Amino acid sequence: MELSIKEKLESLVELQVVDSYLNKIIQLRGNLPFEVQDLEDVILSLDLKIQEIQSKIDGNKKNISSLKISVKEQEDLLKKYDEQQMQVKNNREFEAITKEIEIANLEIQAFKRKITIAEKQNGEFKELLEVYQEKKQSKEKDLEIKQNELKEIIARTEKEEKELNSVKEKIAIKVDKRLLNSYERIKRNMRNGLAVVSTEREACGGCFAVVPPQRINEVKQLKKIIVCENCGRILVDQEMIDKAKEKLAIQDITEQLYA
Numbered sequence: 716m717e718l719s720i721k722e723k724l725e726s727l728v729e730l731q732v733v734d735s736y737l738n739k740i741i742q743l744r745g746n747l748p749f750e751v752q753d754l755e756d757v758i759l760s761l762d763l764k765i766q767e768i769q770s771k772i773d774g775n776k777k778n779i780s781s782l783k784i785s786v787k788e789q790e791d792l793l794k795k796y797d798e799q800q801m802q803v804k805n806n807r808e809f810e811a812i813t814k815e816i817e818i819a820n821l822e823i824q825a826f827k828r829k830i831t832i833a834e835k836q837n838g839e840f841k842e843l844l845e846v847y848q849e850k851k852q853s854k855e856k857d858l859e860i861k862q863n864e865l866k867e868i869i870a871r872t873e874k875e876e877k878e879l880n881s882v883k884e885k886i887a888i889k890v891d892k893r894l895l896n897s898y899e900r901i902k903r904n905m906r907n908g909l910a911v912v913s914t915e916r917e918a919c920g921g922c923f924a925v926v927p928p929q930r931i932n933e934v935k936q937l938k939k940i941i942v943c944e945n946c947g948r949i950l951v952d953q954e955m956i957d958k959a960k961e962k963l964a965i966q967d968i969t970e971q972l973y974a
């Protein structure tokens with residue numbers, strides 16, 4: 716039995732309604748995996764920076780302790796020189812030891828300067844480390860939120876998606892084969908995934924080009940399938956879309972998920 720144009724379009728509109736909901740679900744989930752990935756990358760690079768700074772701090776600490784040992788060694792020498800100076804036999808010996816004391820004091824000053832520099836640097840590194848650690852903590856919080864959001868959406872949309880797909884299969888069987896093929900072809904070419912649109916407000920609901928009154932009448936008459944002259948989408952009356960939505964009674968879970 717040959718279907719009337721009205722019947723053909725009605726099933727096609729139902730198909731478009733289901734597909735639009737499916738699109739909304741996929742779009743909703745669409746951004747989250749990327750956001751999660753981005754955050755993971757940011758955290759990884761912050762971790763690398765933290766490790767880098769920490770190893771600089773550790774290097775400086777090692778340096779400081781070996782410098783302190785050197786200072787101690789020189790101080791021990793100074794004590795020894797002091798004792799020796801008490802027991803010198805002549806002026807020449809006294810002057811030689813005085814020279815040694817001068818050198819040891821200069822060494823101590825130089826080591827202490829290096830210690831001060833390294834300690835100051837570590838102070839700066841520690842401040843930087845805190846900044847990066849705080850940043851990392853806040854990114855980790857964001858990540859946890861996004862991961863939970865994604866998990867929740869996947870959990871909540873999985874069931875919905877399956878149901879919509881099974882509804883879609885049932886509708887697709889009813890749709891005229893040739894019409895189904897052109898529907899799929901148009902849909903593939905459209906960025907918004909819409910192949911069937913309404914002529915509400917005398918314009919194509921897909922590309923918003925003006926539809927002449929004559930064509931709007933033809934759309935209403937349902938004697939043949941009318942397409943938009945500008946974008947090629949199949950045009951139908953808004954009433955038909957509303958009826959299909961009412962008949963399918965799909966609960967738009969994406970709106971709840973946005974809230």
Ligand SMILES: [Zn+2]
Nearest residue numbers: 919922943946
């Ligand atoms: Zn159009």
